[in-house]
Amino acid sequence: xxxxxxxxxxDVGMTYGEGAQAVExxxxxxxxxxxxEFLAVVGPSGCGKSTLLRLVTGLxxxxxxxxxxxxxxxxxxxxxxxxxxxxxVLYPWRNILENVLLPIQILxxxxxxxxxxxxxxLELVGLGGFAKHYPSELSGGMQQRAAxxxxxxxxxxxxxxxxxxxxxxxxxxxAMNLELQRIWQAQQKTVIFITHSIAExxxxxxxxxxxxxxPGRILDIIANPMPRLxxxxxxxxxxxxxxxxxxxxxxxxKGPSL
Amino acid sequence: MNASIVWMRRQILPFLFFVFFIGGxxxxxxxxxxxxxxxxSPSAVMRALFRGVFAGxxxxxxxxxxxxxxxxxxxxxxxxxxxxxxxxxxxxxxxIIYPYIVALQTVPKVAIAPLIVVWFGFGMESKIIIVAxxxxxxxxxxxMAGLKAVDQDRLDxxxxxxxxxxxxxxxxxxxxxxxxxxxxxxxxxxxxIIGAIVGEFVGSNRGIGFLILQANFSLDxxxxxxxxxxxxxxGVSFHTALQAIQRRVLFWNKTIDVDGNRPRQ
Numbered sequence: 311x312x313x314x315x316x317x318x319x320x321d322v323g324m325t326y327g328e329g330a331q332a333v334e335x336x337x338x339x340x341x342x343x344x345x346x347e348f349l350a351v352v353g354p355s356g357c358g359k360s361t362l363l364r365l366v367t368g369l370x371x372x373x374x375x376x377x378x379x380x381x382x383x384x385x386x387x388x389x390x391x392x393x394x395x396x397x398x399v400l401y402p403w404r405n406i407l408e409n410v411l412l413p414i415q416i417l418x419x420x421x422x423x424x425x426x427x428x429x430x431x432l433e434l435v436g437l438g439g440f441a442k443h444y445p446s447e448l449s450g451g452m453q454q455r456a457a458x459x460x461x462x463x464x465x466x467x468x469x470x471x472x473x474x475x476x477x478x479x480x481x482x483x484x485a486m487n488l489e490l491q492r493i494w495q496a497q498q499k500t501v502i503f504i505t506h507s508i509a510e511x512x513x514x515x516x517x518x519x520x521x522x523x524x525p526g527r528i529l530d531i532i533a534n535p536m537p538r539l540x541x542x543x544x545x546x547x548x549x550x551x552x553x554x555x556x557x558x559x560x561x562x563x564k565g566p567s568l
Numbered sequence: 569m570n571a572s573i574v575w576m577r578r579q580i581l582p583f584l585f586f587v588f589f590i591g592g593x594x595x596x597x598x599x600x601x602x603x604x605x606x607x608x609s610p611s612a613v614m615r616a617l618f619r620g621v622f623a624g625x626x627x628x629x630x631x632x633x634x635x636x637x638x639x640x641x642x643x644x645x646x647x648x649x650x651x652x653x654x655x656x657x658x659x660x661x662x663x664i665i666y667p668y669i670v671a672l673q674t675v676p677k678v679a680i681a682p683l684i685v686v687w688f689g690f691g692m693e694s695k696i697i698i699v700a701x702x703x704x705x706x707x708x709x710x711x712m713a714g715l716k717a718v719d720q721d722r723l724d725x726x727x728x729x730x731x732x733x734x735x736x737x738x739x740x741x742x743x744x745x746x747x748x749x750x751x752x753x754x755x756x757x758x759x760x761i762i763g764a765i766v767g768e769f770v771g772s773n774r775g776i777g778f779l780i781l782q783a784n785f786s787l788d789x790x791x792x793x794x795x796x797x798x799x800x801x802x803g804v805s806f807h808t809a810l811q812a813i814q815r816r817v818l819f820w821n822k823t824i825d826v827d828g829n830r831p832r833q
Contacts, residue, residue: 367728387730399721403743403820412739416729444820 315378316468316500317343317366322375323525324361334525335361339375341519341528343500345467350503350515352557358526359504363472366502367391379468389417392461392499394471398453400445406432406456407441413464424463431459434493451482455489462497469499473506484542487513491539508561512553513545520560529560608790617794626779630798633764633775636692637806640699641760645753647700648707652745656715657737673705678766685771695767695775702763703756707749714748715741747821750814757806761799776802 324336335358343349351359364370366377368387377384379391392413400409410428414421432441435455437448445453454474461469474490475483487510494501505511511518518532534553536544544550590610596602597609604612620626651669655662681698688694718740726736768777776795783791 369724369728387728389729391728393725393728395721395725397721399719399725401722401740401743403746412725413729415739416726416731416735446820 314344315342316345316347316380317341317502318378318381319362319366320376320378322365322372322377324358324365324370325373336365336372337525337527339526339528341531343502345500346498348494348501348503348514348516349519350505350511350517351519351521352505352508352511352561353521353526354523354561355506356524357521358524359506359521360472362526363393363470363502363504367393367470389464390466390468392464392466392469394454394457394461394469394474396473396476398445398450398457400453400456400460402445405442405444406437406448409445409456410460410463413460417464419464427465428459428463431462432456434462434496435459435489449482451478451486454478454486458490458493462493462499467500469494469501471501471503473504475510476506483510488542490514495539508554508557509545512550512557513540518553518557520557532556532560605787605789608793612790613793613797616788616790617797620791620794620798626776626795626798629775629779630802632692633761633768633777633799634802636695636767636775637699637760637764637802639692640696640763641703641757643696644700644703644760645707645756648704648752648756649711649749651704652708652711652715653737656712656741657733669705669708672701677702677763681766681770685767690771690773692774695764695772698767699760699763702759706755706759707752710748710752710755711745714745717748718744747818750810750818753810754807754814757810758803761803761806765799 319339319341322336322339323334326333326335339362351362353359361370365372366379366384368384368391371385379388400406401412404412407425407428410431411421411424414424414428429438429441432438435458437452437455437459440448440452440456445456448456454477457474461471475486478486491514503511503514512534515534518534520529520532521527522529532553536547536549536553594610597607608616617626651665655666677698680701684697684701685694688697715737722740722744723736726740731739764775765777765780768775769781772778776799780792780795783789783795
């Protein structure tokens, strides 16, 4: 099972600091994410969601346990992961196309050969006409779409998203959720999607990992087998409401609401 | 109606003030019969300016001062950028070099100027070095701040792609430092003219500073005022040219004000 997993997290724990000051951020996390799966992670603030992201992307090393991407242990940053941050993290001195092509330059791949792919991805995220625009000329939602295109450009099989739509208004957020589902289906990626919106997690994910407050532990993993492609009206179905209730129940009603 | 009031405010009022200021000055000199070797009248300054520019030697000396100021400015800025990159890229260099830089900065350059004239002579070289010394620090400090003040997420993005130190410098730290660089350059260009004049005061036989000393010694105060006008025209030209370059280079930067001044010193 572990060998076939796109992402395998084995007994991972993370403690910051030492001695009396030590803060345990994550405790005994074990998890397998299947290729092509859409996995959401929900939990209250301070449950170590962002720590988990930094561990999976190799930006930090866990203090205990191990993480494997496509069967290979994570020992540092890896190019088979694309990251979408909470904010778009675009470079203001580069136009949108140049921003999308940044990973190609860093990975020393031939930029010329990826031009077409970059344009196609901008088309996919609905920014076809904006290649030559600069980030400051785009709205927050458009900037985040550009960031998604950038995360996809080097064709990493695994996409990690850290509350990517948290800063967007509710309507843009719903539109982006639909877009993301469509993009994920078109690109066949394994997605780990960190959020604190229960509704967003249930709407998007095949499985929802529910985490406890610090130290972050996995309380339970809820499967949502509702068929694809889901649309916003599916949120009104009784089975959707049932999933919401399950997740919220695990969070003890103290967790964030819709 | 409204637009014409705005136009009045922006165009007419500054002009009226200028006329009032110059007219009042001229009137006071005449009414109080102020001696021309104490304060010259604007008309006397204008006559001295035209005489100096068209019949005299203002232009050739202004050229010398401009070359010294610009040359020293470019040299000092280049050194400031180079040291900043060195210090930020190799933190150990910061511990080794930076204390000396700070020590150098706390010494008033005017105090070292005579020594530099002794070392490098009466010619343009000594002035260029004095200017370079005064221009270096604002550029160095600002570029260091700009290279360091990178957004953590932007850095993480590159680190997550296994970027090398050189790639991080090239794709993130350099462009990130550009607004800071221009803040430093804007300060440095003003210092550069001051440095050139100080150098000429200390020892030279050419340049606007040399002419100012000559005018003062011969009590040609109108001539000295005319030379101040030349200096301020030079200063404004440098500033305007730098602003034009800045607007082209920093077209993407919306956080900096129109005058581009965000100096740290």
